[in-house]
Amino acid sequence: xxxxxxxxxxxxxxxxxxxxxxxxxxxxxxxxxxxxxxxxxxxxxxxxxxxxxxxxxxxxxxxxxxxxxxxxxxxxxxxxxxxxxxxxxxxxxxxxxxxxxxxxxxxxxxxxxxxxxxxxxxxxxxxxxxxxxx
Numbered sequence: 221x222x223x224x225x226x227x228x229x230x231x232x233x234x235x236x237x238x239x240x241x242x243x244x245x246x247x248x249x250x251x252x253x254x255x256x257x258x259x260x261x262x263x264x265x266x267x268x269x270x271x272x273x274x275x276x277x278x279x280x281x282x283x284x285x286x287x288x289x290x291x292x293x294x295x296x297x298x299x300x301x302x303x304x305x306x307x308x309x310x311x312x313x314x315x316x317x318x319x320x321x322x323x324x325x326x327x328x329x330x331x332x333x334x335x336x337x338x339x340x341x342x343x344x345x346x347x348x349x350x351x352x353x354x
Contacts, residue, residue, distance in 0.1 A: 228260040235259055245295040245305045247276055252329040254292070254308055262294065272336065279331065279336045286343055287314045290336040292329075302336065311339050 223231070235242055237260065244262035248255040257265065279290040284313055297306040307325035309332035314320060324339060325331040 222264045223260055230261065231260050232258065241299050245298040247292050247294075247296065247307055251276065252267070254295075254305070256297070263273065278332050281336070281340050283340070283343055283347065284319075285316050286347070288312075288339050288343060289314065289340075290332050292332075309335075311336050313339060313343060 230285065242259055243256050244259065244265075246252045246257055246262055246265040247253065262304050273295045275291040277289070277291055279288075281288040290309065292309050293304075295308045297305050308329050309326040309329065311326075312319060312341045313322035322342075324335045324341065
């Protein structure tokens with residue numbers, strides 16, 4: 221459920237009073253393209269669905285007990301500092317819920333799709349090389 225106009229105004233006023241300029245990077249209507257928005261727009265995006273909207277699942281692959289997850293992570297841009305917004309897509313590899321430390325970051329949805337496929341290939345290659353007799 222989106223913010224009401226009164227809620228939106230209150231959020232904007234509270235931030236303006238701090239003197240800190242805050243913008244956010246969220247996924248646009250096509251669910252592929254990162255777009256800038258203000259705090260009210262970010263809150264609307266987060267509240268848009270009942271699921272976790274701080275991130276959005278792009279791809280998920282399970283190979284045995286290994287899970288390869290690629291997500292978009294909403295980025296906060298404070299006073300123009302965009303370091304978090306440069307690569308908002310991320311692939312991580314988990315085994316039984318444990319992060320294996322295999323992480324890749326990407327600037328675009330398309331890079332994330334390609335990177336996800338590359339990580340799958342790496343995981344498959346590792347699992348084949350670890351088979352007995354190899």
